[in-house]
Amino acid sequence: MTDVQAPETTDLLTLHQLSVRFRLPRGVLVRAVSDAALQLRPGRVLALVGESGCGKSVLASALLGLLPGNAETRGSALLDDGTDLLAAPESVLAGQVRGRRIGLVPQSASTHLTPVRTARAQLVEAIEALRGPSGPDELARHVGLDPADLDRYPHELSGGMAQRVALALALAGDPRIILADEPTTGLDRPLVHRTVDLLADAATDDRAVLLITHDLAAARRVATDVAVMYASRVVEAGPADQVLGDPWHPYTSALLAALPEGGFEPIPGHPPSLTELDRIEQEWGCVYCQRRPDQPGFAPCTGDPALLARGERWIAAHAPC
Ligand SMILES: Nc1ncnc2c1ncn2[C@@H]1O[C@H](COP(=O)(O)OP(=O)(O)OP(=O)(O)O)[C@@H](O)[C@H]1O
């Protein structure tokens, strides 16, 4: 009898020490992403959360090869076929990655659509350009849209319908990864819920979803995994229920305390300037220590932000308490 082995789950995307910095005039360096190490797995929704300006969108742009000319990258971002998104030429990124391997859900579905053409015309164009395997009606049904609604112009679509069209467009090239950067900006709470639920449904087809958001409540609703980013670093990552239910890093606790159900306690102070991180890390060990030096029981970290891991969870810099 032969042993039956469970199939290995392959990560669809693996980030190794991904770093991005921007070179500004007069030798100033902006450290936007520092040593990010993350995995996207089929069937899972990874929420990347953190305050405005911590580097979430820069990380997304790095994965899509859409960084501006003054950006420098280090590390790697490997697709399951070995393609390194940081090293691939633009011809590969444009022809094989964007839309085909990674579908992008825009920040604002309604403004993303061309106003003078029906949803169907735009979807058909995307399917043809990406040589997608599904027709427009099939994609519409897949995202819970009545195919007849594809014949509407964008201004005739409700917010929820526009979101569904945007997701259908992102799925047109049948990508295994969906990347959504702040897809709920400006939406009311019920539509936020419907939008993230729709993304979570996309993950159930063995896709991976990377949901970038500063809406922790939305992340909690659908994420299977959470990565918390602060001042360019992922400071804590792991299964969503564990990270959000029992945070290890004080920054994660602080983000949760700022939610209505956490008591609306704003995080004191401000994140540091991303041009100052080298100096702050040298002085304080970790940048979050510098923000909250007066917190009771707060022992500043020393040395580099070494990773502490237990099972699927890990944090940087702060020992789990
Ligand atoms: N081309 C650039 N040159 C210099 N700095 C840049 C450039 N692009 C982005 N940055 C800086 O990188 C940092 C990270 O920005 P990013 O947009 O990734 O933040 P974010 O976490 O996505 O915030 P938000 O939640 O507001 O979208 C910011 O301080 C931003 O000013």
Ligand code: NI
């Ligand atoms: Ni610290």
